[in-house]
Amino acid sequence: MFFSEMTTRDAFKLTKKKMTEYQTEFLERMNAIEVDAHWFRRVFHTFAASFLFYYLLPDEEWINSVKIVLPVIIVLCMVVVEYRRIRGDLDHQRFFGLRNYEKKRPASYLYFGVGVLILFLLFPQQIAIPCILCASFTDPIIGESRYYLGKKRAYAIGFVISAFFFLVTWYRADGWALILVSLLGATGAVIGEARKLKFVDDDFMIQMAPAILLLLMWQGLLAMGINMLPPPLLHPL
Amino acid sequence: MENKNDTRKENIQKLLLRLELWFAPVLIIVPIGASLFFLWDWYVRGFSTGSSLYDGELLIGLLLLIGNLMFDIFFLRSLRILKKK
Structure with missing residues (x-):
C-alpha cells in the first residue's frame, strides 16, 4: 500500500537521502582511520623493491629510451616537490611521516629515488639488484632490530641479511667471487646505514656504498x- | 540540511588531504602484484619449459613476496590498533 502511494519523486528523494547518509558515514569512518607513521615509513621502504620490475621491461629500442627518460622525469618531479616544500610553498603537514630533521633538508624518499636512478642508469643489474634489496629490506630490518636488540646486534643482523641478498643474487658467480662479493657488499651496506652524514641520507648511502665498492672491485679485476x-x-620480457 | 552538506564537504576535503590513506593500498598491492608477476614469469618462461635460466625471477619474486608480507602484517595491524583507539 505504502509503495503504491509513493510517487517516483518521493522514491528518488528517499534514495538520495539514504545515499547521502551512507556517504557521510563512510567518509567519517575513513577519516577516523589513523595511519601509524612508523610502519608507513617501513612499508614505503619494502614497496621500493617492486622497482626491480624495471629489469623485466622488454629490450626494444623505444622502451630502452623510456627506461632512461621516465625514471629521470620521476626523480626531477620529486626534486621540484621537495624544493617547493623546503621553500615553504607546499605545506609540510601534507607530507605524512616526515621526520623532524627532514623539515629543512630534502626528505629521505628523494635520496632513495636518486640512489635507485643512479643504480638503474650507471650500474649493471648484478650490482644494482642486491643494493636496492638492501635499501628496501635491510634498512627497515636494522631499524626494527635496533629498537629491540640495540645497535650492535642490529648491525650484525643487517650484515647477515645483506650478505644473504648478495649470495642469492650472485648465486651463478664463481665460489670465490660469491664469498668476496657477499662480504664486501654487506660491509658496504652496513657502513652506509651506520654512518650518519649531515647532508646525505642513509637511504642513499646504503645503496651507493656497496655499489661503489663492488664497481671498483669488478673494474679492478x-x-x-x-x-x-x-x-x-x-x-x- | 545545509549543515549536513557542509560536514560532508569538510569530510571530503579532509580525506583528500590525507595522502597517506591514498598511498596505503598502493604500498600494499603494488609489491604483491609485482612479486606475483615475477613468479608467473618464472613459471611461464622457466618452469614450464624446463629452463633454469629464469630462476632469478623466482628468487626475486619470493624475496619480494615474503619481505613485503612480513612488513604489511605489522602495518595493517598498526592501522587496526589505532582505529580502535
Missing part, C-alpha cells in the same frame, strides 16, 4: 683480465 660478474639475474 677486469683490468687484470678477470671478469667476476655472473650472467644477469633478471631477463627482459
